[in-house]
Amino acid sequence: MAAYLLRKIFMLLLTLLGITFVTFLLIKSLPGDPVQGLIGERAEQATVERIRRELGADQPLLLQYRGYLKLIFTGDLGTSYYTNRKVLDDLKAKCLHTFELAFAAMLFASLTGILLGTLMAVTRGSILDRIGLLVSAGGISLPVFWLGLTLMLIFSFLIPLLPPSGMGEGELIYLILPASTLGISSAAYIVRITRSSLLEVLTQPYITTARSKGLTKTKVILKHALKNALLPIITLIGLDFGSYLNGSVLTETIFGWDGVGRYAVEGIMRRDYPVVMGTVLTGAAFFVFINFFVDLIYLYLDPRIRVRE
């Protein structure tokens, strides 16, 4: 078991190192010069060259990469070319906001998806089941920017229940619209996975055995059926949560949510290399750790995996 964990951690670190290298090469190979955005529409050529030297943008690529790795190993992710703020400081604040949004979205998606999927599975063929399948298809298909603007139109403009955008002073009411927007497509997937996974489990002989032993229907579904149906659902929740932690630029843009997604995209547009490297590295780290955590949950849920490892 210890060997398994050490192996996983080693691969995790190697993955992260590889990601920094590939990202660095990709961003440097893009056309566009970070200095152009810093100088405005009119600047003397000597000023342009001087700023380029001070950013280190005139050095060979490998030297620049080596310099960046040195920074990372000291826990520093560099300084934004544009704002001169430490990328790590910015990311700390934005990661928290992104985590709030991602957590709220996944909570909404998980509760809604598992509840509805369970109801649909146990009432298979009913009107509820059919409507649920239609609605979930819609949730999967609708583009998030359209969904966000439509929810804003309905709940902030036509029926003014919720603020259209912003973060307020951290009140939960500001989280409702962006979390719902983000969570709806995940909920739609979770509904379908829950339904199909639960349907498969409900046909197993041990479910019939449990009922014949006198257990109540609720106990059979919640304790026996759902637990065994959870594996693929947990995987999906983990994957979606991981991707949300990397930021959801469309949702953040529409609702003015100060998250990692917008930060990263603005960094890419401006060729703000430290911001791009910092956000990619942080996002990759989250993703990799979330998947590691999901692997640990697998070990707990499924004894067969424990024995195999």
Place this chain on the structure above:
Amino acid sequence: MRYFSRYNLRLNGLRWFLFITIAISSVFCAGCQEKGKHKLPGFLYLRLNTNPTTLDPALIVDVASANIAAKLFNGLVRFGERMEIVPDIARTIEVSPDGTRYSFELRPGVRFSNGREVAAADFKYSFERILNPGTKSPRTWVFSRVEGAQEYMTGKTKGVSGIRVKGQNKLEIVLDRPFALFLQFLALPTAYCVPKEEVEQWKKDFSFHPVGTGPFILEEWKHNVSLKMTANPNYFDNRAKVLGIIYRVIPEDLTAVYEFSSGNLDLLSIPQAEFRRFITHPQWKGLIKEAVTLNTYYLGLNCRKPPFDNPKVRQAMNYSVDREKILKTLLEGRGELASGPVPPVLLPAGETVPGYGYNPDRARSLLKEAGYPDGFEIKIYQSSDQETLEVLEVIQQYLEKAGIRAQIIQREWSSFKEALNKGEADCFWLSWWADYPDAENFLFPTFHSGNWGAGGNRAYFKDGEIDRLIEEAQRTIASGKRLSLYREIERKIITQAPWVFFWHKKEYVVTQPWLKGVRLYSLPGVDKGTQVYIENRIKNVKNPEDRSQNSE
């Protein structure tokens, strides 16, 4: 599965209960969000579509930062209501007859928001800071004509000899040659006064902890979310009539429209897609204000590369496109047709310069004379922007009729600018916006051969006579003679046609009915925010001096 049928009944009941509860709650709560519920009373709410990058005057290059900085800082002079130069912190201004020596006497009692009184030495520090290589200011051109500036920038001297402190409140600036626009340069955000002790304490973080003399003081900046300024009670000039200003960062245009319609914003610059809705809406059409902003939209032609190294080809391009029709239809008339590079308001009371009309026959005959009877192929570069693409697709059709086969190349902004500054593009769509309200701003950076590439002359245009005239105009202090020179330069540029001149766009804003005193200016960074006030909606009192009555 039969044994779940009773379960189904319970579920049906549960479903109905939930549905009815939600429906009742929705109806009950409908309208429970009042208009502008989330606002602080007495504060003005405005929108930014992007987070300002910095509030350090030495580093400001974007419009958002300039607009905010104008409310936090002051300079020696500023632009007045009609874009004329008026004193700001300087009480008196004297210019020597040869136009090289500028003497200023400062108003006594002007203080930074940290309480310290402003002195002439603060301006010397602020201006030298721009030229100091350690500051990395991209706007060194504002002070590069000051005597001793070049020596200071290259490290040969420890100070700029041409910036002289003559007393506690007296400052003198000496230029290395006459330059008629220097006072306008001193009105730019780059020339705002900053306190040395604050800059040295905060170092790079001064960008986010600005301390100035302005009518507002920065209270809080939540990056990418909002920026809050409160009125400076010790401001030396007309004080603000609002308690403060809150800028909200709202990147998406439609979100901003919803926020405005919900009363959460007091003023909105109308996005293009919503223009028709607002100007026809009975609630809003009477509250729309129009401003002529100083800009020119154009198709730049790379004069270094064939076929645009031939003036006849460039003139043919100008004749090929019905710009007036595009302006009236696609842009719904939101602009003024450009006959040349300079907005007409900057060349007042003069003979109208005729521009190019739509004349495809003339275009074809010019191409024939230039040796292109069958036309040619070009690539038009643009930054990835939907409105620009729509305009260029129409232009593409017009050019096709004249035998010019154009391919549109969309590039993301950073890569687009790099291509332009390196001279890769045959032809490109761009706009030029004024930093200061003088025709020179549309002539020197954009057409003088010393400014190729990043300097502003992205058409790589060169004409010795035009260079000479521009330099002469810059040295000419007498405004009448300078205007004549500008008109002559513009006529020559129109003839040479390094651009296809399209239009000067107008800006439209809509305000809430309770917002009064709004003025629109042609330049960013001019509005100090001291004239606007919020009318009390309950008492309907319009006393702008009594701020307590203006709270909502």
